[in-house]
Amino acid sequence: MIRTFMGGPVSLDLPTLLLTGGLVVTLCGTIFVLSTVLQHNDVPSRLWSAAFILGITTMTSFAVWAVVPEATISVGIGNGALAMSMGFIWSGSRAFNGRNPMTVASIAGGVIIAVAAWVDVASGSWAGGLVFLLGVTIFALLAAVESFSGRMRRSLNARMLGVIMALVGGFFAARSVVFATAGPDSVAFRTYLDSDVTTFVTILFVITASTSMGALRTENTGQRAPRPLDTGERDEFVSPEKFARAADDRLERLERLERLERRGRSGESGVLVRVEIDNLSEMNTAFGHDFRDAAVRLVGSAVRGESPVSAVLGRTASSGFDALLFDGLDRALECAQRIRSSLVDTPIDASQGLRVSVTIALAVPEPGERFAELAQRVSRFIADGHATGGNVIVGHPEEFSRA
Numbered sequence: 001m002i003r004t005f006m007g008g009p010v011s012l013d014l015p016t017l018l019l020t021g022g023l024v025v026t027l028c029g030t031i032f033v034l035s036t037v038l039q040h041n042d043v044p045s046r047l048w049s050a051a052f053i054l055g056i057t058t059m060t061s062f063a064v065w066a067v068v069p070e071a072t073i074s075v076g077i078g079n080g081a082l083a084m085s086m087g088f089i090w091s092g093s094r095a096f097n098g099r100n101p102m103t104v105a106s107i108a109g110g111v112i113i114a115v116a117a118w119v120d121v122a123s124g125s126w127a128g129g130l131v132f133l134l135g136v137t138i139f140a141l142l143a144a145v146e147s148f149s150g151r152m153r154r155s156l157n158a159r160m161l162g163v164i165m166a167l168v169g170g171f172f173a174a175r176s177v178v179f180a181t182a183g184p185d186s187v188a189f190r191t192y193l194d195s196d197v198t199t200f201v202t203i204l205f206v207i208t209a210s211t212s213m214g215a216l217r218t219e220n221t222g223q224r225a226p227r228p229l230d231t232g233e234r235d236e237f238v239s240p241e242k243f244a245r246a247a248d249d250r251l252e253r254l255e256r257l258e259r260l261e262r263r264g265r266s267g268e269s270g271v272l273v274r275v276e277i278d279n280l281s282e283m284n285t286a287f288g289h290d291f292r293d294a295a296v297r298l299v300g301s302a303v304r305g306e307s308p309v310s311a312v313l314g315r316t317a318s319s320g321f322d323a324l325l326f327d328g329l330d331r332a333l334e335c336a337q338r339i340r341s342s343l344v345d346t347p348i349d350a351s352q353g354l355r356v357s358v359t360i361a362l363a364v365p366e367p368g369e370r371f372a373e374l375a376q377r378v379s380r381f382i383a384d385g386h387a388t389g390g391n392v393i394v395g396h397p398e399e400f401s402r403a
Contacts, residue, residue, distance in 0.1 A: 022059035024203045028210040029056050035214065042345035045217050047092030047101060054085035054110075055206065062195070065125065075125060076117035079132040084110025086139035089165065089209070093143055096158075096216070097150030098306065098338035109135055126184045133176040140169035152216075161212040168205055171198075237300065237321065243314025247272070247324050247371040250312060254326075255368065270365050271332035274378045275303055275339060276320040278357040278390030292319075295348045295356045302346075306338040320382075322375075329364055336360045336393050359385035362395030 029052030036045040061078030064071055087106025095101040113135045117128035146152065147162030175193045182188055238246065254270050277283075277299055284292040296319045303321045307313060308331075312324040325332045339360065348354050361381035365374050378395075385394040 019063055020199075020203070022056070022063055025052070025055045025059050025206050028206050029053060032210050032214060042217070043101065043341065044092040044096040044345070047088050047095055047103065048213050048217070051085045051088035051092065052210070054081045054088060057081040058085060059202075069125070072121050072124065072127060073118065075127050076114040076121075079117045079128060080110040080112075080114025083113045083132065083135040083139060086136050086143060086165075086168075089213075090139055090143035090146055092213075093146040093152060093158075093161075095341065097146065097152055098334075098341045099150065100337075106139070109139060126179075129184060130176065130180055133172055133179055137169050137172040137176055140165050140172060144169055155216060157212050157216040161209060161216065164205060164209050164212065168201070171201055237304070238312075238314045240315060240317050243312065243322055243324075244371050244375075246312050246314075247322075247374075250324060250326075251365055251369070251371060251374075254365075271325045271327075271329055272363050272365070272371075272374050272378055273307075273323045273325060273332055273336055274316065274320060274361045274375075274382060275299060275323075275336075276316070276318065276359050276361075276382050276386075278359055278386065280319055291348065298346060298348055298356055299343065299358060302339045302342045306335055306342060308335070329362065332362050333393070336362060340393065357391040359390045360393045361385060362393070 029049075032052050033049045036049040058078045058081040061074040061081060064074040065078065068074075084106055087109050088103070091101040091103045091106050113128065113132050115128075116131040120127040123129070144162045144165035147158050147165060152158035152162075171193075175189070175198075178186065178189045178193055184190075184194075251270060277295060280292060280295070283295060300321055303323060304313060307323045308325060308327060310326055314322045316322055323335070325335060340358065343356050343358060346355075348356050359382055361378045363374055363378045363381065381394045385392045
């Protein structure tokens with residue numbers, strides 16, 4: 001395929017365009033991956049790095065096909081890798097928001113699209129084309145939606161990423177519609193939506209997306225830096241005694257509401273969440289008081305940052321933290337998972353890269369139960385979690401326990 005751009009004397013064929021696009025993707029991807037390995041080795045960065053590696057695989061596969069058209073196997077590899085790349089951007093965004101990244105769905109989508117191309121190998125360069133275009137569209141739009149939700153919606157860089165992914169999703173949606181209605185050999189498709197035009201779109205996408213994601217993860221690292229626990233903020237952790245009094249007051253009010261049948265929604269049920277650091281004494285022995293205190297500050301910052309503003313927050317008698325939540329058990333479990341994710345993403349000491357491990361227990365107060373009894377139940381859950389090796393979410397009912 002030969003096409004002249006801007007009416008000038010320079011003509012660029014498809015292999016040249018794919019080579020140019022591959023160089024851009026490789027350069028941006030290499031910089032991003034190296035930065036992940038050396039500075040930002042957290043879950044979102046690793047998933048986004050995987051997306052860049054898959055993008056490099058995509059451009060390499062398509063370049064092979066452009067030079068050697070009979071190498072149809074490369075079409076399936078390129079199709080699957082591009083869809084999986086968009087899926088990993090979505091997965092990384094979910095991880096950034098403290099949600100399950102659902103990497104299995106991203107991988108499965110890419111594999112299905114690759115297999116569809118190999119099954120339809122008789123169609124040549126557009127083998128499995130519609131499945132490929134729809135897959136990329138879906139993953140790109142999912143990434144766009146995720147970028148405008150959760151923690152990411154508060155970041156300008158995340159909103160920029162969302163706009164970019166929405167544009168990519170819209171472009172591939174248009175390709176899907178024209179492909180299905182007029183076919184890849186139609187004038188409209190070959191003029192405005194063919195592989196050469198897509199290569200230019202890809203180059204622009206990679207440059208802007210890598211910039212946005214690079215700034216976003218740096219911003220995320222800054223947001224998750226440990227903060228002291230005595231800042232005097234309105235959501236400050238109170239002492240165990242004050243927390244017990246506040247919890248008893250809230251539990252009594254919830255019980256009165258229940259008796260009056262005024263609890264019309266599940267969001268008004270109370271849940272006690274306790275976060276205890278695993279092996280704190282061993283940490284103190286091995287690394288010293290300063291390192292132990294840094295770990296405690298980090299966990300406190302995670303509990304404060306991931307708990308709803310309506311929660312009552314307090315310190316335990318040991319170096320742990322309590323949070324009394326009022327959004328129901330499902331939301332409390334999501335909060336516990338976000339706390340764990342934030343601690344996995346953030347090292348205690350950036351120079352050593354060590355992470356803190358915690359056991360988190362959840363318990364729903366029983367009718368008439370006061371905080372002292374509720375705290376004893378939670379303490380037993382914590383002890384059970386430590387007995388299994390720690391780094392778990394445990395509690396009642398048992399079906400909400402998580403390894």
